[in-house]
Amino acid sequence: MSDTTAGTLGGKPDRLGKQDARNAAREVRARRVRAFLFVMPLLIFIMFAFVAPIASMLFRSAYNPTVAELVPASLEALADWDGEGSPPEAAQAQFALDMKRLANDRTSGQLAEEINRFLPGTSSVVKSTARELRRTDDAELSANGAALLLEADEEWGDPGIWRALRKAGQTYTSSYYLTALDLEMTRDGTIQQRDTQIYLKLYGKTLWMALIITLLTLILGYPLAFHMAHCSTSRANFLMVFVLLPFWTSLLVRTTSWIALLQTNGVVNSTLISLGVTDDPLELLYTQFSTIIAMTHILLPFMVLPLYSVMRGIDPSYMRAAMSMGSRPIPAFLRIYLPMSLPGLSAGALLVFIISVGYYITPALVGGTDGQMISNIIAFHMQQSNNWELAAALGSLLLVLIIALYWLYDRFVGAGNIKLG
Amino acid sequence: MTNTGAGVFLEFNDVKKSYDQKSLVVKGFNIQVEQGEFITLLGPSGSGKTTVLMMLAGFESVTSGTISIRGQSINRTAPYKRNIGMVFQNYALFPHMTVAENLGYPLSVRGMSKPDQKARIAEYLDLVELGDFGKRYPGQLSGGQRQRVALARAMIFEPTLILMDEPLGALDKKLREQMQYEITRLHEQLGFTVIYVTHDQAEALSMSDRIAVFNDGIVQQCAPPAELYERPANAFVAEFIGENNFVHGTVERIEDGRAVVSIPGGANIVAEAGEGLEAGARSIVSIRPEKLFIHPNSHSHDNEIAATFVARIYVGDFIRYYFRLADGSEIVVKVLNDLSAPEFGEGESGRLQWLISDSIAFPHSGEMPDVTG
Ligand SMILES: Nc1ncnc2c1ncn2[C@@H]1O[C@H](COP(=O)(O)OP(=O)(O)O)[C@@H](O)[C@H]1O
Ligand SMILES: [Mg+2]
Numbered sequence: 182m183s184d185t186t187a188g189t190l191g192g193k194p195d196r197l198g199k200q201d202a203r204n205a206a207r208e209v210r211a212r213r214v215r216a217f218l219f220v221m222p223l224l225i226f227i228m229f230a231f232v233a234p235i236a237s238m239l240f241r242s243a244y245n246p247t248v249a250e251l252v253p254a255s256l257e258a259l260a261d262w263d264g265e266g267s268p269p270e271a272a273q274a275q276f277a278l279d280m281k282r283l284a285n286d287r288t289s290g291q292l293a294e295e296i297n298r299f300l301p302g303t304s305s306v307v308k309s310t311a312r313e314l315r316r317t318d319d320a321e322l323s324a325n326g327a328a329l330l331l332e333a334d335e336e337w338g339d340p341g342i343w344r345a346l347r348k349a350g351q352t353y354t355s356s357y358y359l360t361a362l363d364l365e366m367t368r369d370g371t372i373q374q375r376d377t378q379i380y381l382k383l384y385g386k387t388l389w390m391a392l393i394i395t396l397l398t399l400i401l402g403y404p405l406a407f408h409m410a411h412c413s414t415s416r417a418n419f420l421m422v423f424v425l426l427p428f429w430t431s432l433l434v435r436t437t438s439w440i441a442l443l444q445t446n447g448v449v450n451s452t453l454i455s456l457g458v459t460d461d462p463l464e465l466l467y468t469q470f471s472t473i474i475a476m477t478h479i480l481l482p483f484m485v486l487p488l489y490s491v492m493r494g495i496d497p498s499y500m501r502a503a504m505s506m507g508s509r510p511i512p513a514f515l516r517i518y519l520p521m522s523l524p525g526l527s528a529g530a531l532l533v534f535i536i537s538v539g540y541y542i543t544p545a546l547v548g549g550t551d552g553q554m555i556s557n558i559i560a561f562h563m564q565q566s567n568n569w570e571l572a573a574a575l576g577s578l579l580l581v582l583i584i585a586l587y588w589l590y591d592r593f594v595g596a597g598n599i600k601l602g
Numbered sequence: 603m604t605n606t607g608a609g610v611f612l613e614f615n616d617v618k619k620s621y622d623q624k625s626l627v628v629k630g631f632n633i634q635v636e637q638g639e640f641i642t643l644l645g646p647s648g649s650g651k652t653t654v655l656m657m658l659a660g661f662e663s664v665t666s667g668t669i670s671i672r673g674q675s676i677n678r679t680a681p682y683k684r685n686i687g688m689v690f691q692n693y694a695l696f697p698h699m700t701v702a703e704n705l706g707y708p709l710s711v712r713g714m715s716k717p718d719q720k721a722r723i724a725e726y727l728d729l730v731e732l733g734d735f736g737k738r739y740p741g742q743l744s745g746g747q748r749q750r751v752a753l754a755r756a757m758i759f760e761p762t763l764i765l766m767d768e769p770l771g772a773l774d775k776k777l778r779e780q781m782q783y784e785i786t787r788l789h790e791q792l793g794f795t796v797i798y799v800t801h802d803q804a805e806a807l808s809m810s811d812r813i814a815v816f817n818d819g820i821v822q823q824c825a826p827p828a829e830l831y832e833r834p835a836n837a838f839v840a841e842f843i844g845e846n847n848f849v850h851g852t853v854e855r856i857e858d859g860r861a862v863v864s865i866p867g868g869a870n871i872v873a874e875a876g877e878g879l880e881a882g883a884r885s886i887v888s889i890r891p892e893k894l895f896i897h898p899n900s901h902s903h904d905n906e907i908a909a910t911f912v913a914r915i916y917v918g919d920f921i922r923y924y925f926r927l928a929d930g931s932e933i934v935v936k937v938l939n940d941l942s943a944p945e946f947g948e949g950e951s952g953r954l955q956w957l958i959s960d961s962i963a964f965p966h967s968g969e970m971p972d973v974t975g
Contacts, residue, residue, distance in 0.1 A: 501661050502694035504681045506708035506759060513682075516707075520698045 235580070242357055242573035248295045248349040251288060252279040256350040259343065267327070268343050274326025276346075277314060281322060284311035298568065299356070300345035306336045357574035380558070380575065384582070387555040390473060391537040395484075397477040398533050402484035403526070409485075410492035424485050432479065436546045439475040440466060443547070467549025475543045480536060484529040491525025531590050535583055555579055610673075611637040611795055612658075612763065617667035619653050627653050629819035630667070635797070637762070640789055642798045642806040645816030646842075651799045654816075655765050658797065660684050671763070687756035687764040687794075691771050693748045695740035701727070701751050702736035708759040726754040729788070746777045753785065757792065767799045782809055803843050807831065815839050835877065837964040840888040847894070847933045849887045849907075853963065856881055861963040863887055867928030871905045873961035884966040891936040893960035896923065896944055896952055903955035909933060911946040925952060 197205060249256060258272035267273070283289040289311035297304035313333035314322065322329065330337040337343075348356065359365055363381045364372050405424070409417045427435060442448045443465040450462040465471055499521065503513035541556040548557070555575065562572035612635040619628040628650045635641050643651045656662040658669060660681030668675045676684060695704050702723050709719045727733050730750035740748055749769065756764050766785075770778045786809055789796055800806055806813045807827040814824040815838070822842075823835040834840035837848070851865035861875040863885050873887045895901050909925035912932065921943050923935040935954060937943050946952060 496692055496694065498690040498692060498694040499696065501659070501681070502688060502690060502755075503696075503707070504661075505659055505684075505686060505688040506755070507682050507685065507711045508707070509682055512711075517696055521696075 238573045239577050242570055242577050243353055243355065245295075245349075245354055245357075245570055246352050247291060248346070249352045251283060251292050252276065252346075252350070255279045256347065259347050259350075262343070262347075264340065264344055264347075266340060267338065268340070270327050273330055273337070274323050277317075277322045277326035277330055278319065280307075280311050280330075281314045281317060281319070284315040294567070295349045296342070296345050299348050300342055303336065303342055303345065306334045306342065310334050310337070357570045358578070360571055361574040361578055380555075383553070383555050383558055384578075387538055390469065390476075390552075390554060391534050393473055394476050394480060394537045395530050395534045397473070398481050398484035399526070399530060401477070402481055402488055402529065406485050406488035406492055406525075407522075409489050410495070411497065421489075424482050424489075427479060427482055432542060433546075435479060436475055436543050439471065439478070439547055443471050443474075466547060467552065469548070469552045472544045472548040472552030472554070475547050476537055476540060479543060480533045483532045483536060487528040487532065488522065488525040491528075492522055495521050527590065527593070531587070535586065538583060538586075539579060609636070610634045611639075611671065612797075613668075613670050613673075614654075614658075615668045615670070617654070617657065617669060618665045619650070619657060619662065620665045626665075627819055628657075631819075631821060633814055633821065633824060635795060638793050638795055640786075640796045640798065640809060640811045642800060642810040642813045643816050644800060644803060644806040644813050644842075647801055649816045650819045651801075651816055652767055655767050655797065655799055659686055659688055659765055685759075685761050685763075687759065687761035689752050689756045689764065689766040689769045691768045693740070693752040695748055695751055695755070697740055699739075700736065701732070701738050701740065701743070704740070704751060705736075705755050705758050708755065712759060722758060726758045729757075730754045730784070745773050746781065749773065749777075749781055750784070753788065757788065757794070761794065763795045763797070765797050765799075768801070769798075770800075770802075770805065778805070785809065807843070815842060817842070834888070834962065837876075837886055837888065837967065840962065840964065845891055845934070845936075846888045847891060848931070849889070849927065849933070850929060850931065850966070851885055851887060853879060853881050853883050853885045860958060861885065863963050865907070865927070865929070867908070869907055871907065871961070872958050873905075873963040874959065876962050876964040878965045879963055880965070885963045886966050887961050887963045889956050889961045891922070891934040893956050894933070894935045895955045896935055896937065897955055899942065899955070901955070902957065904958040905961070906953055906955045909952055909954055911948065911950045911952055913948075914946065925954065 255272065255276040258275045259268055262268045262272060280289065283292055289308060293304040293307035293311075296307055310330065310333040314329065317329065327337075348354075356366065359372065361380050363375045363378045365375050367373055405420070409420050409424075412420075440447070444450070445462045445464075445466070447466070449465060453459050454462065495518065499517055500510075500513055503517045504510065508516070538554075539556055540554060541560060544552050544554045544557050545560070548554070556579075559572045559575045559579070562568045562575065612633075614631045614633045617628060617631040618626055620626050631654055633641070643654060645651050653662060657664050660676070660679060664677050668677055670676060695701075696707070699707070705723045705726060706719050709722060714722070723736065724733070727736055730753055732747060732750055732754070735743065735747065735751075740751065743751065752769070756766075769785075770781050773781060782805060785796075798806075798809065807830075810827060812824060812826055813830055815822045815830065817838055823830060823839045825833075825835075830839060830843050834843060840846050841848070849863075849865055849871070851863040851871070854862040854864050854870060856862075856875050856879060859875050860872055861879055862870055862872050864870050865887075871887060879885060895903065897906070907927065909927055912924040912926050914924070915922045916939075918939065920939050921937050923937060923946070925933045925935065927933055933954065944952075
């Protein structure tokens with residue numbers, strides 16, 4: 182205290198002395214270190230559990246070293262081939278040698294799988310050839326490789342399989358992304374659409390279903406949140422229990438209970454039949470309908486909670502002010518209340534939409550073939566077809582899609598926020 | 603008071619309100635308001651002031667009784683048809699609209715054309731001295747400016763009645779005084795009727811034509827400010843309006859409207875008899891701190907009691923002296939801070955003096971009111 186007074190009298194009231202500045206800087210540094218120590222466990226956890234897997238997924242979708250590691254010499258020999266007609270004899274001979282080695286190492290299966298991905302139906306060709314060449318003499322192979330290959334399987338006379346081998350041998354490739362977008366590279370390097378649209382259609386369906394689910398949760402959630410925000414605290418708490426109840430029961434239990442309700446001789450159908458509404462049971466389960474119904478139920482809290490918390494903050498006096506100025510209730514709601522609840526509405530809608538775009542378990546359990554979403558096909562490629570690279574590419578595109586949606590939201594609501602300020 | 607003599611404009615006739623179907627929050631509210639009057643509802647918080655205002659505005663139903671404007675009951679009129687302007691404590695300015703859009707809202711609801719709206723908005727912005735602020739959002743205004751916008755918005759559609767529920771509660775003291783002046787000016791200039799709610803008695807005293815002191819759901823007294831201060835109808839009003847001392851005693855006799863009250867310690871004092879006072883009953887005598895004088899002084903007096911000095915607090919323009927009476931109750935004397943302000947040592951004895959006409963003896967009705975406001 183007395184120091185301050187002295188400083189003021191000294192004529193430099195606002196400047197710190199050298200020692201003071203050093204002390205202040207040390208304090209700031211100490212505070213920063215302390216803050217960093219507080220968040221460090223979380224940072225480490227996020228690095229392990231979030232950043233690293235996503236980075237590896239992104240990497241994996243474009244990086245495929247398997248073939249390059251299995252047959253490096255063959256690929257090198259093929260590098261000069263123009264892709265037309267048969268590859269040079271020397272390259273074929275080198276490949277025959279490599280095949281023998283793979284057959285003895287028991288890794289020819291891997292090669293077969295990789296080539297098969299680029300030219301379906303060639304898996305057996307590669308495997309049987311490897312079996313044929315296993316006992317052949319090395320000298321024989323280097324002298325007469327091309328003929329021996331052709332003898333083992335006449336498919337080796339076709340340049341297509343060689344092109345597939347060369348393509349699979351690329352360490353870095355965009356082919357999985359092309360596949361994920363239903364595109365393919367033609368022989369002369371231009372990109373064209375595939376004949377069958379699988380993934381784009383599935384992305385479209387996923388977005389469409391997510392949109393429907395978002396609208397349904399909005400229609401169900403908005404009035405509920407409105408009522409909860411403006412009734413007495415005790416009733417609001419009571420209703421809140423019902424909103425949160427789904428969070429307290431297992432997702433699996435909730436989803437399977439929809440199976441019990443919707444299946445052919447389930448609760449809904451037997452009720453409808455006993456009421457005479459229909460004679461034959463309706464096909465409710467394993468459809469898009471059942472996926473949408475079950476997901477709407479599961480995601481409803483994500484809509485209600487942000488809406489409720491925003492609406493709680495809207496004082497009833499705004500509506501009263503509007504009405505005292507002569508506005509009828511519905512126009513007053515649309516002009517005053519709705520814009521004020523918009524932050525909660527868009528937050529809830531965004532949350533539900535993004536969660537449902539990436540949803541897996543419910544469509545997997547109640548969706549059948551009709552109600553599958555993009556996550557289910559990603560899981561399929563990871564678990565059944567063992568095509569991790571394609572799964573990673575599909576997943577990366579999903580991530581890009583979600584980030585793009587978030588960016589749109591930020592643009593849209595961010596612009597609205599400036600007006601709200 | 604702009605008394606046009608047009609008779610009663612607004613009337614509450616035995617209005618009652620219950621929220622829970624068990625207890626009454628407003629227990630028989632009666633008032634008659636003339637056109638152009640500035641009426642204040644003053645009372646501690648929880649006394650039902652807001653409830654009365656909400657019933658008048660139509661946001662709460664009336665449990666029984668009638669509210670009428672120009673003789674017509676408005677009990678069943680929808681709020682948006684009542685044409686009553688309202689200023690809320692939190693201002694309730696729409697945050698997503700500019701000041702001009704806020705002011706234009708009641709006009710566009712009434713279907714006024716855009717150019718007319720523009721002219722009217724400019725007129726009212728000038729009226730509250732915010733001419734250049736039309737394009738701002740409420741979030742970009744200070745508390746006092748928001749208050750002015752809220753005021754302009756309540757007036758712009760020219761309602762005959764404007765309700766204000768503690769409109770200055772959120773402002774600091776200086777701004778509050780400025781806005782009090784502003785509201786009074788606009789009221790006089792435009793001549794609308796105001797029902798004003800506050801728990802701040804200084805605000806009520808300085809602005810109102812009449813004040814209805816509210817407690818426990820009933821009006822304790824409804825009178826102009828000076829009468830309320832000088833002639834409180836009961837102990838609650840005496841305590842609630844301004845500062846007051848209360849001396850407890852028993853009524854000896856009442857003669858010519860004056861009560862002789864014996865107080866602990868053996869002395870008798872004489873005071874104006876309040877309503878309902880009976881001989882032999884217990885009584886409390888109220889004397890304002892500024893009407894008490896410490897002996898020796900140059901004022902005339904009728905009553906005198908002895909008291910023990912407790913403390914002296916220096917306030918600035920005046921000094922407060924605390925004394926203790928024989929029954930242990932404390933009594934405050936306000937003395938102007940001039941040369942005559944006496945010095946006392948702790949425990950020293952002094953004599954307090956006052957005029958009969960400056961004190962009122964009220965019947966003692968159980969507990970004293972809670973005046974935490
Ligand atoms: N909407 C309501 N529901 C139930 N009780 C209420 C409601 N509004 C006010 N009350 C009760 O009515 C009494 C009077 O409240 P209010 O009119 O707000 O008083 P004031 O404005 O004088 O502070 C309080 O006890 C309050 O708890
Ligand atoms: Mg109130």
